[in-house]
Amino acid sequence: MKNRLYPMGPGAILDNTFFILRDRFWKFQGVIFLSYLPxxxxxxxxxxLFVPTLMNATDIFTGLELGEEAISSFFTSMGGYFVVLFLSLMVAFIIGSIYMTGGVIKLFATGLEGEECGVRQALAVVKGKRWRFIGVFFSLLLLGSAVQILLGLIFNELLDTGAELYSLVSNLVGMALMFLFSLSPVVLFLEDKKTFATLRRAFTLMAGHRWRLAGTYLLVILLAYIIILILYALAILPAVLFIVLGTRYDLIAFYIIGGLLSIAAILLFNVLFLVYQHGPLTCIYYDLLIRKEGYDLSRRMTGQTPASPAPGIPGAPEPRPDGPDGRGLES
Incomplete structure (x- = not known):
């Protein structure tokens, strides 16, 4: 697999993302499965545990409305083990999301560099960075909350405007913050930086390219989601057909087949959604390294991180011009 590192426009980002998705499809599935196995x-x-408890608790609901008393009796009958398992499920989901994000980004990064990468090797990138990921997440959450509170004071207390204007500005500012720090997970897993250094690096790396990247990212996301929705519609169509046949001929087999196909289509959509969103960000990250810092494959020979200055390169070279199709010139 040859490296795909060159200055990338929207066409190249889409091409590289879908190429790596197709080339490493089963590896992405392996990353998702192992991440969420717990x-x-x-x-x-x-x-x-829930089904037998529910079956035994059906008498609680007999002759009663579904009010607070019935719900309280039901959860009391299930015991404390349900609470413990539920909390464990939440923790496992958070940790699984961290591993999935890191593993997917690593697979995209090695795909762009033309390297082979196994599932366990991709997941290994998360080692030692779980707390940093949580720190980055909560730092951005606190920043967003502080900005929302400030906007609320300005629009509701000082300007006394309507809720519609505040809601519009609040959503726009939230989207802007998400974009400005969107490279944070990529920087976190591909560079060895602490929490605040990761946020600073993600913010400053876009300097001088923010307007170009905003248009590129918006276009890439819209086009890709349209493609994914088309694939999802094609996948769900057979399921709807079998359900309609089941309704027409009153056969349970058609309902079962339609239900299984619906579940498969939903899983396919979720897998594409979970995996895809990190592809364009990884491409944009490498595009910025190439354009601003002269990134090339020679730094890997010396064991340097993607952000380290490449040996023998005194400064960022002029980027190679994009080709007529927007994909650039491959080396």
Whole structure:
């Protein structure tokens, strides 16, 4: 697999993202499965414990409205083990999301560099960075909350404007903050930086290219989601057909087949959504390194991180011009 590192326009970002998605499809599935394996196990335990408890608790609801008394009696009958498992499920989901994000970004990065990468090797990038990821997440959450509170004071107390204007400005500012720090997970897993250094690096790396990247990212996301929705519609169509046949001929087999196909289509959509969103960000990250810092493959020979200055390069060279199709010139 040859490296795909060159200055990338929207066409090249889409091309590289979908190429790597196709080339490493099963590796992405392996990353998702291993990341969320504890979630699957705990969910099965909850299901096994929940169903018998629910069956035994049906008498609680007999002759009663579904009010607070019935709900309280139901959860009391399930015992404390349900609470423990539920909390464990939440923790496992958070940790699984961290591993999934890091593993997917690593697969995209090695795909762009033309390297082979196994599932466990991709997941290994998360080692030692779990707390940093949580720190970055909560730092951005606190920043967003502080900005929302400030906007609320300005629009509701000082300007006394309507809720519609405040809601519009609040959403726009939230989207702007998400974009300005969107490279944070990529920087976190591909560079060895602490929490605040990661945020600073993600913010400053876009300097001088923010307007170009804003248009590129918006266009890439819209085009890709349209493609994914088309694929999802094609996948869900057979399921709808079998359900309609089941309704027409009153056959349970058609309902079962339609249900299984619906579940498969939903899983396919979720997998594409979970994996895809990190592809364009990884491409943009490498595009910025190439344009601003003269990134090339020679730094890997010396074991340097992507952000380290390449040996023998005194400064950032002029980027190679994009080709007529927007993909640039491959080396």
């Amino acid at each position: 979630v699957i196990i705990i969910s099965l335990l909850l299901f096994i």
